[in-house]
Each structure stands twice: as C-alpha cells, then as structure tokens.
Amino acid sequence: MSSADDDRSAARRGPSRSDTPGLSRAFAHGHPALVVYLMAGYPDRGRSLEALREVAAAGADLIEVGVPYSDALADGPVIVRAANESMRANDGFGLTEAIELAAQFVADPGLDEPPPVALMTYLNPILRLGPEVIAERMRAGGVGGVIIPDMPPDVAEEWLCVARPRHLDTVFLVAPTSTPERLSKAGEMSSGFVYAVSTTGVTGERSELSDEIEALVGRVRAFTTLPVAVGFGVSTPKQAEAIAGIADGVIVGSAIVKRQHDLEEMAIFVRALADAVHSTG
Amino acid sequence: MSEQARESSYRGADSRGFFGPYGGAYVPETVVPALQELEAAFAKSQTDPAFAEEYETLLRDYVGRPSPLYRADRLAEAVRLGAVYLKREDLNHTGAHKINNTIGQCLLARRMGKKRVIAETGAGQHGVATATAAALLGQECAVFMGVEDIRRQALNVYKMRLLGAEVIPVDEGTGTLADAVTAAMRHWVERVRDTFYVLGSALGPHPYPTIVREFQRVIGDEAIVQLAERGVRPDAIVACVGGGSNAIGTFYPFLLASSAEDLPLLVGAEAAGKGLDTSETGASIALGDPGVMHGFFSYLLQDERGNPLEAYSISAGLDYPGIGPEHAYLHDEGLVRYVPVTDDEALVAFEQLCRTEGIIPAIESAHALALLPQLAEELGPDAIVLLTVSGRGDKDVDVVREAGIGE
Numbered sequence: 001m002s003s004a005d006d007d008r009s010a011a012r013r014g015p016s017r018s019d020t021p022g023l024s025r026a027f028a029h030g031h032p033a034l035v036v037y038l039m040a041g042y043p044d045r046g047r048s049l050e051a052l053r054e055v056a057a058a059g060a061d062l063i064e065v066g067v068p069y070s071d072a073l074a075d076g077p078v079i080v081r082a083a084n085e086s087m088r089a090n091d092g093f094g095l096t097e098a099i100e101l102a103a104q105f106v107a108d109p110g111l112d113e114p115p116p117v118a119l120m121t122y123l124n125p126i127l128r129l130g131p132e133v134i135a136e137r138m139r140a141g142g143v144g145g146v147i148i149p150d151m152p153p154d155v156a157e158e159w160l161c162v163a164r165p166r167h168l169d170t171v172f173l174v175a176p177t178s179t180p181e182r183l184s185k186a187g188e189m190s191s192g193f194v195y196a197v198s199t200t201g202v203t204g205e206r207s208e209l210s211d212e213i214e215a216l217v218g219r220v221r222a223f224t225t226l227p228v229a230v231g232f233g234v235s236t237p238k239q240a241e242a243i244a245g246i247a248d249g250v251i252v253g254s255a256i257v258k259r260q261h262d263l264e265e266m267a268i269f270v271r272a273l274a275d276a277v278h279s280t281g
Numbered sequence: 282m283s284e285q286a287r288e289s290s291y292r293g294a295d296s297r298g299f300f301g302p303y304g305g306a307y308v309p310e311t312v313v314p315a316l317q318e319l320e321a322a323f324a325k326s327q328t329d330p331a332f333a334e335e336y337e338t339l340l341r342d343y344v345g346r347p348s349p350l351y352r353a354d355r356l357a358e359a360v361r362l363g364a365v366y367l368k369r370e371d372l373n374h375t376g377a378h379k380i381n382n383t384i385g386q387c388l389l390a391r392r393m394g395k396k397r398v399i400a401e402t403g404a405g406q407h408g409v410a411t412a413t414a415a416a417l418l419g420q421e422c423a424v425f426m427g428v429e430d431i432r433r434q435a436l437n438v439y440k441m442r443l444l445g446a447e448v449i450p451v452d453e454g455t456g457t458l459a460d461a462v463t464a465a466m467r468h469w470v471e472r473v474r475d476t477f478y479v480l481g482s483a484l485g486p487h488p489y490p491t492i493v494r495e496f497q498r499v500i501g502d503e504a505i506v507q508l509a510e511r512g513v514r515p516d517a518i519v520a521c522v523g524g525g526s527n528a529i530g531t532f533y534p535f536l537l538a539s540s541a542e543d544l545p546l547l548v549g550a551e552a553a554g555k556g557l558d559t560s561e562t563g564a565s566i567a568l569g570d571p572g573v574m575h576g577f578f579s580y581l582l583q584d585e586r587g588n589p590l591e592a593y594s595i596s597a598g599l600d601y602p603g604i605g606p607e608h609a610y611l612h613d614e615g616l617v618r619y620v621p622v623t624d625d626e627a628l629v630a631f632e633q634l635c636r637t638e639g640i641i642p643a644i645e646s647a648h649a650l651a652l653l654p655q656l657a658e659e660l661g662p663d664a665i666v667l668l669t670v671s672g673r674g675d676k677d678v679d680v681v682r683e684a685g686i687g688e
Contacts, residue, residue: 070454070588071574073466074309080453087588094586123307124573128587150307150573154297175311177473182313197311 023116023145023169023192026062027227032244033061034277035229036270037120037253039079040065040101041086041093043261048086049101051260052117053110054267059274060115062249063105064147066257067098067121074149076233078254095125095134103141116144118171118192123151126159135162145169145192153189160189171195176216180223187224193249194224198232217247237276244280291536291616293494293607298487301613304606306486308576312466315473320488322393327495332388339384340499343417344374346381348500350507355637360653363663366515367670368504370527371642377672378500378527379410383479385496387414390477397421397472400479401465403430403458403523404597404645405437406672407481412446414479422446425465429456430597437676455591458601462575482524483605486576490529490605497530504667505534515545515667516660521648522549522619523563523598525605527671532617533607545667546618548656549608550648552594553621563592565604566612566619574602579609595624595680598645598672624684626651631674632686643672644680 026033036055041048055063068083075083086093102117119138126134126148138146145168151159153172163170169192174183176198187194196216213230220228229249234240236255243250252273259266298304306316326332340346349369357365370378383400390398398420402408408424415422424441428450431438441448449468454460462485469478483493508515518535520528528549535545552563562568562582569580574589582590582602594600611617630650634642642650649668656666674681682688 071459071463073463073575074311074470075467092584092586094588096586122573124581124583124589125587127572128570128583128585149309150576152306152308152310152313154313155305155307173310175309175314177311177314179314179317182310186310197309 022167023062023118023171024227026116027193027248029061031278032247032280033227033229033249034059034240034274035062035064035249035251036060036256037064037066037251038260039068039082039086039257040098041068041090042082042257043085044089045093045097045101047263048260049104050263051266052105054263055256055270056109056114057111058267058270059278060270062115062118064118064120064251065098065102067095067119067125068093069122069125072122076254078258082257082260095121095129099134099137099141099143102143106142117142118145118147118169119143120147120149123148131159132162135166135168138168139166143168145171147171147173147195149173153185156189173197174216174220176212183220184223187220187226190224190226193227193229194220195251196220196228196230196247213243214246237272240273241276241280244277250277289537289539290541294487294491298491300607300610302571303577303579303609304487304490305578306576307573307578308486309470311470312473316486316488318393322389323488323492326389326392332392336385336388340381344380344384345372346499347503347507348372350504353638356634359633359637361657361662362653362666364513364665365653366508366513366665366667367640368500368531368667369670370500371640371646371670371673375406375410375413376675377406377410377643378497378530378669379407379481380413381499381530382481382493382496382526383407383410383414384417386477386479386492387411387418387420390420390479391418393477395475395477397423397475398477398479399423399425399465399468400481401425401458401461402481403427403461403600404676405430405434405441406598406676408446408448409437409440409444411479411481412441412444415446416444423449425449425451425461425468427456427458427460428452430458430461433597433680434676457591458597459589459592466575481526483526483529483607484524484575484577484579484603490577490607493526494529494533494607497526498533500527500530500669501532501534504531505538508667513665516664517546517548517656518667519548519550519649519652519656520669521599521645521671522551522604522608523596523601523645524603525549525608527669529605529607531669532611536616544616546660547616548652549617549619550622550652551604551619552596552599552648553623554593554595554600556623557621561593563594563600563602564621565592565602566608567621569602569604571609577606579606580604580612595627595684596644596648598643599648620652622648622651628681628684628686631681635687640670641674642670643674644677646670646672
C-alpha cells in the first residue's frame, strides 16, 4: 500500500483517528470506492463542514475538498458557480481556508473510521503561498493528498519534492486522449490512486458510456498497480453502479455540489450512490 | 555602419517551452496530447517549403504584406524626435496584426485535419481575424467573447457573424478577455479531438507562445529589411503589450539579429489603465507577481490567495491580467524595458496621431505612441524610433468619443 503506511508518520499526523494515512486506504474496503467531491466554503463555511461530516456518514470512501478559485479551467458550470458563491459568501475563501476546513473535519469527523481527505486545487494558490508552506500545512492538518488539475506530471517536480517527504499523495489525471507514454508517466508518478477523466462528459446510452470507460480503465491498468478511479460526470446511482463494475472507484462531483446547499437532500443522494457503488464488485 | 559583427546570443524557449522560468504547459491532462500533436505539426510545417509558400502567398496577396514602413515627419516634429518610422500593421486586411497569426494557425489546423476552429477575443480583432481566416479556408468557426466586450464591440460581433462565425457569449467574471480565454480553453478540453484552438496572443501553454511569435515575426523581419533599404538604424523600437504578440513579433527579429551592444532600446508599453496606484489597471509587469494562469507561468496580477485579478484598460486588447512568458523573460534579462501608460496618456497620443498624420490608430497602439515624448527626452532630438502601429482605430471611435476626444 502507500509508502506512508508506517507508525512514525501515523503518529505525526496528529488528530486523525485512522492509523493508515494516505488515500489508498479508501480502496481497501473490499468493494469499489465512492469518491465524493465537495466545494469548500459552499454555501458557507459552517455548512460545508457539516457537508463533509454528512457525506462521511453517508458512506463516502474518500472526500475531495474543492478549493474555490476564480479561474477554474477544468471545471463545469456547477462547480464554477459554487466556487464563486463560496468566495462571495465568506468574503474570500481559498487554499488556506480550505486546508483549515479539512483539518477541522479530520480532527472531528463525527464517526470512527472517517474517509481520507484530498484537496483539489489549481496550482497557482500553491505557488502563491509557497509549495513547502502548503505541503506542511496539509500534513499537519491530516490531509491525505492532493489533486492539481493544471499540473501535469511534466511540471510537477517542485511540488513532488515537498510532498513526498511528507507522505502526501499526489494524484495525476489521465484522459481518453492520453497516449501510452502519458499513461505510463501518470501511473508512475501518481500515489494514492490514478484519476481517469472524460473529455466529453456523460452522454447518451449507458452501454456506450461503459465501453469508453472500460477501454480507458483497461489501458490505465496496463501501466499501474494503483487503484483507478473514474470521473465521468456521473449523475445517477445507476451510472455509478455501472462504473463501479469496471473501476476501483467512482468520482462524483457536480451532481453532489448541485445538492450541497441542501444537506438532507445531499445526504440521501450520497447514500444512494454509496449503496449502488458498494453493492458492486 | 559595421555589418552584423557579433552573433546574437538570444535563444527562445527550451524544449519544454520555458523561457527561463516562464512559460511551460500547465494544463489539464486532456489537452496535453493535443499540445504535443500541435507542437509536432508546427515543427513539421516550419521545415516544409510548401507550407511557407502558401503562408507567404496569402500574406502577400490576401493580407497585403509587406506592410508599409512610413516615416511620420509631422509626428516626429511634434514629439521632438529626429525620425519616427511607423510599421503599418493597421493597413493589413482586417485592420490589425492579428491576421498574420490566424492565417498561420488556420493553415496549421487544416494540415492537422481539424475542420473546426475556436478562438477567444477581447476587442474582437482576433475574433474577426480568426473568422476571416476560417472563411477563407472553409473551416467551421466559433469565437468566445465576454458579454461586456460584446457590448463594447458590437461592430466586430456583427462582422464575425457576417463571416460565418458563431459568437459565444461568456457571462463570467467581468465578461472580458480573460474570461473568454478561460471559456475557450474549457471548451477545448471537451472538444479537443475535432477542434483546433486558434490562440490570439503570444501566451497560453507551450507551444502557443512560440507559434504565435513565429507567425508574427514577419513584422520585425520586414522592418529590418525596410530600414536597411533606407540605411536607417533605429535607436529605439516601441510596441504596445497586452499578451504581447505584436511586440514580440516586432522585437524578436531584432533580438536575433543584434548583439547586446548593437541592440536598439526595446520598449513595451503596457496598460496602466487609470494608474498604477488604482485597482483599475492592466500593468502586469509593473504590478504583477509570477504565477500560473491560462496554462503558463508569467507575471500575473493576482490577489493574496492566488486568484487572478480582473485587469482594466480603456483598450479591450490590453486589459489582460498576465503577459506572454517571453516578455516576462525579456524583462528579467533586461533586454526589453516595459513602461506603463495610462488611459489618459494613450488618449492624448491617439489624438496626436490623428491630427499630425491623418492616421486613426487602435487605442492599443496609442499606448506605444504615448511613450514617444519621453523617449525624445531620454535619447535626444536626433533619435530615430521605430514604432509598430498594431491596428487601426475604427473600432475605438465610440470609446474615444465618450472620453471627450475630438469634440
């Protein structure tokens, strides 16, 4: 499993109740993992903290905490709107605030075996505040890893140099357009898991969807032994179930953020997703 | 005059697209293969005589190149310089330097088998130039434009539609250029298989800054020949800088042709907007810090959390919070001087060129013109200056009238 899987680092991680840090433990439950994306600070800070506890209780195996950013190149309209709303509602909300939020959840997750937390942030906030400072704050706060959509492996060295010694996982993305060379690079350099994304989002028939994902997951597996999680714009438990039959994890983002303003509705939806994903495989 | 005695030591980007620390390709994985494909196709095109011939023929017969080098004597007298040579990109088909690049990139798209092109636009000049090249080459074209720019530049919106392009309004942020770039990139992430992204300035992820520079260097290459024909050596060369494509196109050939001692003073005019002491500015070199936006590392106007700030300038072509990575490098190396110019200074220079020479410049180009008096003071009354008039000002008459010029 993860290289961080030793006593010393577990002790250093402070408040986390889990003794197996890192993201890969999300994939060690004997069933496919449900990866839930939430927008930090949306609709406001307090309710986003409650949302973290709600999705943990509802069966999320890993939580991605999205960092609000004003120039989100790789996100769709639902997440962009939530990010803008978070920044507005909190009179500014960024990477520092998101790490604090995640740390607060890790310290008091509301259940015994909380899922690991990864941050999803664009690169510039890390550069602005300093990679080393940020990596240290993440480690101290019990964050398990990070996903940086505008940092492909080619320009990741500076970050990896400060993340690796702190046992922070760094997850790289692969896409249906990725060449074997790119898949190999992402597989080699990722830790925790590999994140497979769609170029086209979810369209049409379920069978079509499955074919494309199956092909991609198969190609990725040829290059890595890490778990492969898939984010294909999943919007229903049925779609989640279909993907769970193929991949190690199902990532759900927009469909959850769309409901994040209503904790009750969101929790019901996440529970349905978790049931669908966990019943597979 | 001694012949080119010394070799220039200037080099462009390294193989990963870095100019010193600047540039690179900070993009979602989805588009990495497309950028690699683009890099390979571009490299191949640059060694293919058939590509060069088609490109050059279109520049000559369709764009109207070479653009004239005009000695503006009345302007020189007014600003107390020995001579001012204007490189007249405003006389190109579609009225600006943008067409040099869009024809190059649309030809490249055709070679790569992409039948659909997209572009972002601020003032609308790059949008019109892309729509023009797409019509010429029979390509489907969609242009992303902020809603505020659509309001300010109604004429160019109509022109794009006349040329068969779809104009896609971007209602995010301030509805200006940076938002349009983001929307275009996001769309490209989704449609990368069949779509070519025609980027309009010398910025974005590698290899775009190099591609755009190579398609714009015709400005400086021609100027070198035209000046030599007249036996003239400029003391200074001036161009306006938003992303910086007309400026890099002007400067780059001089950087290659001159040793450090022979190099004329190179000056880039960036938009100070309402002033450096206000929040309404676009002066990314003067006020920015290095950071990543739109896929590249460069000077960037940003807040303390690392969010890019909204830039402002009276000129829709200069209100961009970043600057092309090669300019950031040239700034750090001390090879080009970047000087902020306010809206008001640009408006004065705008009117001056109208009155002294009968040329209505783009408000972007007026930022470069505004630096002439201070260059005269620094370099003396005999100094010779080359200045790129990047475009014509028809699109700006409403904005300039609102500012009370010419009334």
